[in-house]
Amino acid sequence: MSQTTHTDDPGFSTKGAYVTGGAEFTRDTNYIEDRITRDGAPGRNGEPGWPVEPGRYRLIAARACPWANRTVIVRRLLGLEDVISLGQPGPTHDARSWTFDLDPDRKDPVLGIERIQDAYFRRFPGYPRGITVPAIVDVPTGQVVTNNFPQITLDFSTEWAQYHRPGAPELYPEHLREEMDAVNKRVFTEVNNGVYRCGFAGSQEAYDAAYDRLWTALDWLEERLGGQRYLVGDTITEADVRLFTTLARFDAVYHGHFKCNRQKLSEMPVLWAYARDLFQTPGFGDTTDFVQIKQHYYIVHEDINPTGVVPRGPELGNWLSAHGREALGGRPFGDGTPPGPVRPGEEVTPGHGAA
Incomplete structure (x- = not known):
């Protein structure tokens, strides 16, 4: 969900600046709040209504992004693959937008666009906020519907x-929602976003x-x-999905790159066993691409890692070790x-996971 801005300079290649000197990191959480609902009714604040309709929408979710990874996990757990298609940008982007550089001709095969920015601009010309993933696009019009990642999975x-x-x-049972x-609020503010507050x-x-x-936390x-x-x-719920995507990136990225280095995840016995339990559950590990994760953070965050060198470690085979959580x-x-x-x-590229 990296917050990318846009520019009209065709030669612009800077990945983007993420650190403001002397200041703490504050995430822009003003997203496009449209929702896709069973009745397609307008939102409470007058947002356009979008009806649930199989085949109409495309989820754009980069494997590298923890916020996008959530939507891929939930889509898979619920079996929505046949009704909501999936487009996957590559692991890096410039200051304008995530790009479909892994697809043939560097274009999304359904939307026919090179950048997710194009779907934003088709609906909001010159969209001034972050061009983020995950995003849901209305395939017939090519326009972005929403990038409100917490609501998408709910x-x-x-x-x-x-x-x-x-x-x-x-995943979101009524008797547990309160x-x-x-729990989700604390996990988001202190952990999911907390690692970014350290890193930026x-x-x-x-x-x-x-x-x-x-x-x-x-x-x-x-x-x-x-x-x-x-x-x-x-049972596994939305709460576990939200925590997992941060834990999966902890030792590979956040411990070193974001200076969250009191301990590695693998040095916290309970959380490490919990993370492995989920990783070994269908829907979690089989949607986690460690190579793309590392490429994203270490290449895109030029102001933190100006050399762009991507570390080779850590070793990943221990993700498949016994966890004992049963x-x-x-x-x-x-x-x-x-x-x-x-x-x-939609498989993780061989050699990019923990197998």
């Missing part, structure tokens, strides 16, 4: 329910404060998950079943 669970696969898990919303801190004081907040999670297999309830009970998919094989064409 709507996959609720508004698209009639198209879930048989045996799909209940607790889950509170513009002063020692801002970094120190962000570091302390992050590790306070990670210690809380270490304690919470010591007695329960999943974050909220006894002893805590819990049922990964509740009364449902795991998803089937990854859809052809």
Whole structure:
């Protein structure tokens, strides 16, 4: 979800600046708040209504981005592959936009565009905010519908329910929503975004404060998950998806690149076992591309890593080691079943995972 800006200079190649000297990092959370709903009714604030319609929308989600990775995991767990297509930009972008540089002719094969920026501009010419992923695009018009990543996954669970696969898990159960919303809020502010506050801190004081907040939250999670297999309830939920994508990137990126280095994830016994438990669950590890993750952060963040050198480590085979979390009970998919094989064409590139 890196916040890219745009420019009309065709020679512009700078990846973008992420650190403001002397200041703490503040994420722009003003997204396009349109929603795709069962009845297609306008939003509470007058946003256009978009109806649920199989085949109409395309999810644009880079494998490298943790916020986009969430949507890919949820789409797979719920079995929405046949009703919402997937476009995947490459791991890097410039200051204008994510690009489809891995596709033939460097264009998305469905939308026919080189940059996700084009879908934003078709709806909002000169769109002034961040050109982010994940984004959902209306295929008939080529216009972006929404980039509001927290709502996208919740709507996959609720508004698209009639198209879930048989045996799909209940990722946002009504009886757990109050607790889950509170947990998700803390995880977002202190962990998901907390690593960025460390990495993009513009002063020692801002970094120190962000570091302390992050590790306070990670210690809380270490304690919470010591007695329960999943974050909220006894099955995998939206809360686990949201935490997982940060944990998966922790040792590969955040520990060193973002200076979140009190400990590695692999040195926190509970969180490390929890992360491996999820990674080895269909839908999680099979959507995680460590090569693209490292390429994104170490190449794009020029002001943090000006050489663009991408580290070769860490070793990944330990992601597949025994975790022992079954002893805590819990049922990964509740009364449902795991998803089937990854859809052809959506597999993680061989050698990019932990196998």
